[in-house]
Amino acid sequence: MPDTLHDRIQRINVVATSPDGLVRARYGKGFVVEVDPRCASRHTDQTLAVQATKAVGGALKGYDLAIRKALHGSEKTPAPEETDHDDSPRANFLRATRLIAVEATSTGSDITAGWHPDGGLTIALRPRTLDRLGTSNLSNELSAAVSTLLSRIARARDKAYNACYRSLSRTEKPMSATQDQFVANLYELRNVARRNLPNIARAYAGITSQVHATAFWERTLFRPGDPVDAAWRGMRDRLETLLGQTTTRLADAAIALDLAVTDLAATDHRNARALMDARAAEEHLPAPLDPNVPGQIPTPPKPGDPVATKKLHVGPIMEVDVPEVAR
Amino acid sequence: MSFRDDLMHKVEQIKDAAYYKWFNEVMPNSGNAPPPSPEEAQAFVDGMRDLEASFEYFTGGDPDSANQMIEVLAQAKQQLTNGIHMNLSPAATHLNNWSGNTATTFRDRFFTPFQAIAVNQANVVEATSAALHSYQEILRHARQDIVALADKTIGALQDKNSGDILATIVGLGSSIAGAAVTIASGGAMAPAMFSLLSAGAGAAPKLFSVGGSSTKEILDSLRNELRDQRDRLDKEINDLKGRIDHDLGVTFETTVVGGDDRYPVEQCCPPSITAAAVADGSQDGRVAEFTPPEGW
Numbered sequence: 124m125p126d127t128l129h130d131r132i133q134r135i136n137v138v139a140t141s142p143d144g145l146v147r148a149r150y151g152k153g154f155v156v157e158v159d160p161r162c163a164s165r166h167t168d169q170t171l172a173v174q175a176t177k178a179v180g181g182a183l184k185g186y187d188l189a190i191r192k193a194l195h196g197s198e199k200t201p202a203p204e205e206t207d208h209d210d211s212p213r214a215n216f217l218r219a220t221r222l223i224a225v226e227a228t229s230t231g232s233d234i235t236a237g238w239h240p241d242g243g244l245t246i247a248l249r250p251r252t253l254d255r256l257g258t259s260n261l262s263n264e265l266s267a268a269v270s271t272l273l274s275r276i277a278r279a280r281d282k283a284y285n286a287c288y289r290s291l292s293r294t295e296k297p298m299s300a301t302q303d304q305f306v307a308n309l310y311e312l313r314n315v316a317r318r319n320l321p322n323i324a325r326a327y328a329g330i331t332s333q334v335h336a337t338a339f340w341e342r343t344l345f346r347p348g349d350p351v352d353a354a355w356r357g358m359r360d361r362l363e364t365l366l367g368q369t370t371t372r373l374a375d376a377a378i379a380l381d382l383a384v385t386d387l388a389a390t391d392h393r394n395a396r397a398l399m400d401a402r403a404a405e406e407h408l409p410a411p412l413d414p415n416v417p418g419q420i421p422t423p424p425k426p427g428d429p430v431a432t433k434k435l436h437v438g439p440i441m442e443v444d445v446p447e448v449a450r
Numbered sequence: 451m452s453f454r455d456d457l458m459h460k461v462e463q464i465k466d467a468a469y470y471k472w473f474n475e476v477m478p479n480s481g482n483a484p485p486p487s488p489e490e491a492q493a494f495v496d497g498m499r500d501l502e503a504s505f506e507y508f509t510g511g512d513p514d515s516a517n518q519m520i521e522v523l524a525q526a527k528q529q530l531t532n533g534i535h536m537n538l539s540p541a542a543t544h545l546n547n548w549s550g551n552t553a554t555t556f557r558d559r560f561f562t563p564f565q566a567i568a569v570n571q572a573n574v575v576e577a578t579s580a581a582l583h584s585y586q587e588i589l590r591h592a593r594q595d596i597v598a599l600a601d602k603t604i605g606a607l608q609d610k611n612s613g614d615i616l617a618t619i620v621g622l623g624s625s626i627a628g629a630a631v632t633i634a635s636g637g638a639m640a641p642a643m644f645s646l647l648s649a650g651a652g653a654a655p656k657l658f659s660v661g662g663s664s665t666k667e668i669l670d671s672l673r674n675e676l677r678d679q680r681d682r683l684d685k686e687i688n689d690l691k692g693r694i695d696h697d698l699g700v701t702f703e704t705t706v707v708g709g710d711d712r713y714p715v716e717q718c719c720p721p722s723i724t725a726a727a728v729a730d731g732s733q734d735g736r737v738a739e740f741t742p743p744e745g746w
Contacts, residue, residue: 312544312545312547314540315545319538320541323534323537326529334575340518341515341519343511343512344513344515344516344586346510347510349687350687350691351687351691354691355578355581355694358577362571365719369719372720376560380556448522
């Protein structure tokens with residue numbers, strides 16, 4: 124099967140290690156921090172926080188580069204051109220993102236992760252945190268704090284985006300009928316990229332998993348050595364493969380279309396307004412799927428993958444394994 | 451009790467009834483001749499050992515397992531025919547307002563054919579499910595027949611005045627459902643038909659008999675019928691395998707040839723489209739082909 128854009132994004136899994144090698148940060152489908160048990164004897168809370176900051180910062184940087192490479196084929200994307208006098212929504216938005224400052228704390232308030240203007244990351248541990256939590260719990264708490272921080276950065280970025288483009292709508296002249304139409308078209312295209320195609324791709328991932336689940340029963344259906352067994356499996360496997368391919372190709376198409384719409388809106392003063400209007404309209408709708416976010420469209424199973432099962436209670440004491448089938 | 455246990459229990463009943471009948475046959479009518487020796491009795495019992503293996507041949511597999519598989523595939527087909535189209539229709543409306551070369555390429559090469567592709571995929575799911583249903587029916591009928599054969603044999607052996615006993619069991623082939631599956635081209639070409647699941651159609655029902663005037667004749671007739679049933683089962687299985695292989699080839703291997711109404715896998719899967727294809731070569735990666743309407 125060819126390597127698709129969807130595959131590449133799904134596979135992104137960046138691991139960064141602190142300079143002392145004792146803290147590892149992994150960013151793929153979720154953010155995980157692992158603190159080596161040897162830290163307990165080698166670090167104070169302060170020195171451990173420095174190592175954690177470097178590992179987490181490295182993973183964030185690596186993930187950003189990996190996404191750029193997956194989308195554009197190169198880690199080197201041109202820096203946005205702007206000047207201090209540039210008052211376009213895009214320039215305002217870029218300036219606003221550089222001013223984002225948010226914080227997140229762990230459940231017990233032992234750990235604080237902060238994001239500061241111009242992208243500075245800090246992680247701070249309250250005194251005796253390492254002693255209280257131990258390295259295992261500390262790993263979990265660090266992972267949770269960084270994940271919360273990332274969500275808050277994303278929300279702050281969305282807020283800045285809306286603010287920049289909303290200010291534009293208040294100052295510009297009313298649109299003409301053709302402008303209206305163009306705005307509507309752009310909004311609809313974005314809906315196809317962020318709603319329709321990902322929904323179809325998700326449905327296909329479910330259908331692929333349904334076809335895949337038949338493997339659970341085929342062990343008992345066919346007589347040992349029956350020639351129909353191999354023939355039917357061959358047919359099912361080919362069907363499963365083409366359904367899985369359809370899933371990833373739809374996801375790729377969604378990403379491609381989304382890139383097209385987003386790029387157009389972000390680089391064109393007038394078109395940006397269309398996207399702004401679209402976002403405003405979407406506030407009344409469920410959040411759309413972002414095809415660029417890993418994990419939003421499940422990876423379909425492939426022939427030969429184990430069939431995921433769950434326990435089903437039958438009567439008061441008996442339970443049986445049944446395959447997990449998406450419906 | 452499993453089907454196998456049930457059938458093997460019947461085999462034991464056959465052997466018991468055969469032994470009882472044989473013993474009565476060889477017991478002398480007058481008191482002067484000796485009864486059969488223990489060695490003769492053991493030899494008779496040993497001579498029936500082949501029956502277990504012959505019946506065992508029909509116990510493999512579990513046709514009921516196909517029920518869940520068919521149900522899951524029905525859900526998949528339902529999704530492909532209804533669920534997918536619920537999202538395809540609004541997307542089609544939205545894409546119609548997109549103009550320019552890139553839009554045309556996206557619509558013509560990816561989106562518009564995709565609507566026919568979903569239908570084709572539903573048809574392949576249907577064919578896959580129908581193949582299972584055929585297999586299930588073959589096994590079920592084989593089991594019904596073999597149980598009926600065992601019951602008839604027991605009856606024949608227990609009838610002291612048995613003459614010829616005719617057991618009539620409908621053959622396997624006549625019960626298998628037939629269906630034709632259509633693969634639409636999605637373009638102007640005529641749809642292709644492929645023929646999965648006519649397996650067994652046309653096979654004549656078979657009458658077979660188990661009986662005879664002696665235990666040996668009855669057991670010999672049983673052995674003949676077991677061989678015959680085994681051959682018929684093997685033939686049905688091989689026919690079905692041949693049809694699956696044939697349709698697998700039609701669906702996934704055949705290339706489009708002028709005048710040939712069979713279509714390859716491309717009719718069942720959308721083409722790959724990448725960000726580069728949509729960006730259409732513009733230098734900064736944005737869409738150069740997104741054309742504003744007149745007067746913009």
